[in-house]
Amino acid sequence: MRVLKYGINRLALNAFRNRMELVKAGLGRRDLLKMGLLTSAGYLIAKSGLSSRAYAQGGGNDATPNPAPPPSPPTTPFMEPLPIMPVKQPVASLSPAPTTAPNTAAGEGRTRAHQALAQFPPQKLYTRIAQASSVSMSHDLPSQPVWTYDGNLPGQTFMARYGEPILVRTINNLPSDNGGFGKPSITTHLHNGHTPSESDGFPCDFFEIGQFYDQHYPNVLAGFSSTHQPNGDINEALSTLWYHDHRVDFTSQNVYKGLAGFFLLFNQFDTGDETTGFRLPSGPFDVPMLLNDKVFDPVNGLLAFDLFNLDGILGDKFLVNGKIQPFFQVHPRRYRLRFIDGGPSRFYQLFLTDPTNTNATNPFFQIANDGNLLPKPQQVSSVRLGVAERADIIVDFSKFAGKSVFLENRLQQTDGRKPGAVLGAGQGTNVLRFDVVLPPVADNSQDPATITKFYSLPDRTATPRVTRTFNFERTNGQWAINGQFVDCNTTRFTVQKNSVEKWILKNNSGGWQHPIHIHFEEHQILSRNGVATPSNSIEFARKDVTRVQFNETVELLFRFRDFVGPYPLHCHNLVHEDHAMMLKWAIANTGDTNSRP
Amino acid sequence: MSVRPVAFGYSPLVALLLTLAMLTSASSSETISASRDTIRRQHFPDVVLTTHEGKQVKFYEDLLKGKIVTINFMYTHCKEGVCPLTTYNLGLARRIITERVGPNRLGHDIFTYSITIDPEHDTPAVLNEYAKTFHAGPGWLFLTGKPDDIELLRRKLGFVDPDPNLDKDKSNHIGNVRYGNEPLQQWSVVPGMAKPEVIATSILYADWPADSAKKPLFTKSVRATQ
Numbered sequence: 001m002r003v004l005k006y007g008i009n010r011l012a013l014n015a016f017r018n019r020m021e022l023v024k025a026g027l028g029r030r031d032l033l034k035m036g037l038l039t040s041a042g043y044l045i046a047k048s049g050l051s052s053r054a055y056a057q058g059g060g061n062d063a064t065p066n067p068a069p070p071p072s073p074p075t076t077p078f079m080e081p082l083p084i085m086p087v088k089q090p091v092a093s094l095s096p097a098p099t100t101a102p103n104t105a106a107g108e109g110r111t112r113a114h115q116a117l118a119q120f121p122p123q124k125l126y127t128r129i130a131q132a133s134s135v136s137m138s139h140d141l142p143s144q145p146v147w148t149y150d151g152n153l154p155g156q157t158f159m160a161r162y163g164e165p166i167l168v169r170t171i172n173n174l175p176s177d178n179g180g181f182g183k184p185s186i187t188t189h190l191h192n193g194h195t196p197s198e199s200d201g202f203p204c205d206f207f208e209i210g211q212f213y214d215q216h217y218p219n220v221l222a223g224f225s226s227t228h229q230p231n232g233d234i235n236e237a238l239s240t241l242w243y244h245d246h247r248v249d250f251t252s253q254n255v256y257k258g259l260a261g262f263f264l265l266f267n268q269f270d271t272g273d274e275t276t277g278f279r280l281p282s283g284p285f286d287v288p289m290l291l292n293d294k295v296f297d298p299v300n301g302l303l304a305f306d307l308f309n310l311d312g313i314l315g316d317k318f319l320v321n322g323k324i325q326p327f328f329q330v331h332p333r334r335y336r337l338r339f340i341d342g343g344p345s346r347f348y349q350l351f352l353t354d355p356t357n358t359n360a361t362n363p364f365f366q367i368a369n370d371g372n373l374l375p376k377p378q379q380v381s382s383v384r385l386g387v388a389e390r391a392d393i394i395v396d397f398s399k400f401a402g403k404s405v406f407l408e409n410r411l412q413q414t415d416g417r418k419p420g421a422v423l424g425a426g427q428g429t430n431v432l433r434f435d436v437v438l439p440p441v442a443d444n445s446q447d448p449a450t451i452t453k454f455y456s457l458p459d460r461t462a463t464p465r466v467t468r469t470f471n472f473e474r475t476n477g478q479w480a481i482n483g484q485f486v487d488c489n490t491t492r493f494t495v496q497k498n499s500v501e502k503w504i505l506k507n508n509s510g511g512w513q514h515p516i517h518i519h520f521e522e523h524q525i526l527s528r529n530g531v532a533t534p535s536n537s538i539e540f541a542r543k544d545v546t547r548v549q550f551n552e553t554v555e556l557l558f559r560f561r562d563f564v565g566p567y568p569l570h571c572h573n574l575v576h577e578d579h580a581m582m583l584k585w586a587i588a589n590t591g592d593t594n595s596r597p
Numbered sequence: 598m599s600v601r602p603v604a605f606g607y608s609p610l611v612a613l614l615l616t617l618a619m620l621t622s623a624s625s626s627e628t629i630s631a632s633r634d635t636i637r638r639q640h641f642p643d644v645v646l647t648t649h650e651g652k653q654v655k656f657y658e659d660l661l662k663g664k665i666v667t668i669n670f671m672y673t674h675c676k677e678g679v680c681p682l683t684t685y686n687l688g689l690a691r692r693i694i695t696e697r698v699g700p701n702r703l704g705h706d707i708f709t710y711s712i713t714i715d716p717e718h719d720t721p722a723v724l725n726e727y728a729k730t731f732h733a734g735p736g737w738l739f740l741t742g743k744p745d746d747i748e749l750l751r752r753k754l755g756f757v758d759p760d761p762n763l764d765k766d767k768s769n770h771i772g773n774v775r776y777g778n779e780p781l782q783q784w785s786v787v788p789g790m791a792k793p794e795v796i797a798t799s800i801l802y803a804d805w806p807a808d809s810a811k812k813p814l815f816t817k818s819v820r821a822t823q
Contacts, residue, residue, distance in 0.1 A: 180632030308755030477771030
């Protein structure tokens, strides 16, 4: 082949493959010339190659006129309490009983056998029904059907424990009439469980109305079968997870329509009881908060979704746990607040603002990053979140007794591409109001200022077996990773089970930021643009979403252990994710060394 | 009966009443739900386009209503790769669709629309030549129209770069393929430069559910005869 004369580079290989495809299609050289598929030099143009133009995309051009503000009807903030989601309760049995092989005959949509069901037999069984339910997101808007798990927006909260494997049967009971957006075909991801592939909620493992899908969550620490037998590495403990729909091409619509909920994981240290272990605020003082921004139709007040947006969707209404700008009455004591940026596209920078004294800095303690406890609590004055990132903080409301303070997002953002500047106190959006009006009560939690140690961080000096590089790109409006798009049938690379890898994430644009999520294993950020992560930085701890900011190269270290099968890597800006910025990789007993998959 | 409030010269009030009457009527298989009508109003202006065969068609009433469609924008003298590749990929994707769902769907309820962003150059005759070059089969229409109408469609359908300088550059035009099922209100996007199998798979995500009782009648299909 003539194209191979200059060596097998990527473009040539692509051209070669394309040529074979063309030959198969029965097209001759004359056809190709007419179609514009041959260059003047006689070479096939590279189908998947990106022009240099792609790298100049965006360019941070701030001359872009801001789009008109979304047109939601007016709503009065802070009129309704923060919804606290009920705790998910197990069922006594499932009928038909769970099986290792997919129970296709009974209507199970699973296609692969459970790989660890016998090793970690479920001690509790649950059902989770995806269904349309009428909810009220504000007194000022009509009650309206959205898509929920079990009728709750967000879904009910799973309280799981390490050492207690569970099985969750999700039933697709969604209506075929979607009311304007959403695909009643689902797959439920547990973000970021150490979950066998077939139970992960892989985007291509979707199932249809009337079907069910059993997911086995072993609730086991990473390393149980390799580096830390038999119980796994305590330093890999997870705490704040969430579950959400992950249907390929339709995730943004389905999650926006309501398919998300909390999944909290406890152990002998993070116990769920503030008199034991790390003594973190617990029970009613441990409050997960799902942050979303949405748009409502100005005429009928119904939830609206821009089906024809490519770049990222911003709402003008801010919801916490499914309610627009609620209030939350608290006691003057410590609370653990678990923030999740539920998207679809917005970045947040969250501060506590005292409206009677906006000049004051109101610090709090961050204790976890993406649901992973930090080595020890760190005092901060704000937390920044991209979509799917989490931050657990401890706030002591005793210093605000009798007052109201706001949870204020001070991060300016005018389009779905990227965050802007951090605004001054009182100039952002108050997403929730804490009213410190309840009477004093006992506080058995430990003052985070006196906590000197949660867990150690896993060793970050291990030598990677492979280093892989991923470019996050946009060309002709198409979101790509290394010039390629999501493909359910192509495994782009294979990681060797029980090995260490280094992944380099690159964003060559000054106009976009991407929160990149890698399923299954937590990672550690080694460096940004060659600068090693400072050991006193929040980012020094483990992550499962990393914001790849303007013109950044970020190096991540992973250990892939215990389970095998496919997982995705993707941008968690849900709009980018649906528009193909995702790839499928896999873990197997033998891995490859593809450095730019 | 179709919902066409202004087509027969009714006053706006009569048209509104007619529309409301139709929206509240649940008996007709052509009843348009409120949400479906909202999408139509917001994104599918019923502009008149001309096919590569010289036929005048209305964008919503004739091309979208009741159908599974893909929409992409292109121009015939685009030599940067993205247009010919997308067109080429769509051709292969259509073959794959035929293999998967049978030969009677393209041009019946599954349609492919490629709209030129250079309507002044891309006359029906030019598009016809292009369609022949790419062996366009049943239900694949190359469309041109008034420049303002094309621009309106491009904006309404979200084929716009947020950077106005890049947006002006035709060769940088958005290379995605919108696909959707209009009555089921299921819309998403697949890159035109994705593999043809992936494009075909995505388009068929918008196919009618296997046991669908809601599958509408296809009474007024526009067919590209090849």
